[in-house]
Amino acid sequence: SYELTQPPSVSVSPGQTARITCSGDALPKKNVYWYQQRPGQAPVLVIYKDSERPSGMPERFSGSRSGTTVTLTISGVQAEDEADYYCQSAVSSGNYVVFGGGTQLTVL
Amino acid sequence: QVQLQQWGAGLLKASETLSLTCAVYGGSFSDFFWSWVRQSPGKGLEWIGEINHGGSTNYNPSLKSRVTMSVDTSKDQFSLRLSSVTAADTAFYYCARGRIVATTQNYFDYWGQGTQVTVSS
Numbered sequence: 274s275y276e277l278t279q280p281p282s283v284s285v286s287p288g289q290t291a292r293i294t295c296s297g298d299a300l301p302k303k304n305v306y307w308y309q310q311r312p313g314q315a316p317v318l319v320i321y322k323d324s325e326r327p328s329g330m331p332e333r334f335s336g337s338r339s340g341t342t343v344t345l346t347i348s349g350v351q352a353e354d355e356a357d358y359y360c361q362s363a364v365s366s367g368n369y370v371v372f373g374g375g376t377q378l379t380v381l
Numbered sequence: 382q383v384q385l386q387q388w389g390a391g392l393l394k395a396s397e398t399l400s401l402t403c404a405v406y407g408g409s410f411s412d413f414f415w416s417w418v419r420q421s422p423g424k425g426l427e428w429i430g431e432i433n434h435g436g437s438t439n440y441n442p443s444l445k446s447r448v449t450m451s452v453d454t455s456k457d458q459f460s461l462r463l464s465s466v467t468a469a470d471t472a473f474y475y476c477a478r479g480r481i482v483a484t485t486q487n488y489f490d491y492w493g494q495g496t497q498v499t500v501s502s
Contacts, residue, residue, distance in 0.1 A: 306488040315492040363487035370428035
């Protein structure tokens, strides 16, 4: 089965830059999407097609890729950004969806 | 504005069938695939499967033998049935809007509020 790998946790101080990675063998050929999930809430799409921001998403959220690794970057982290972040991709022409294991972002 | 509202039984006994329904308000029901995603306690997200307005489905291979999805186009609703549940199926279940029909970019831009389903033995 296809897997996406994320670090379990990332910690940053307010105002600093957080980088959350997602790796997978097939990622060079597949777009990646990122979700933010705060406790007790449904996930929210923060990045789609590797680097596009949905309407209304703050510019401090950005996405990039290098080879088999994609990265979600949050610049100028704020306390409200503390949440779990999940990467997601789709294989088999979009017919099968896979999520990464999630990364807990802690704002110190 | 698109809204998804879901409902269903929250407490089941082992071997019973889980049944959830999601109603879509706003936007075009027929232009998209509609998915179910679950999250076990303290765990990550797991995609269960998707369905479109014509009833075409794709399921997660790990759950395929127990999953049935259906659609009611007259009400813009879609449903999930998961048979022979066990404690391992205890999770928060979400409905979500997925990809545009006939595209491969599959991601979820609108989500339901979620339903906690607990399976007791």
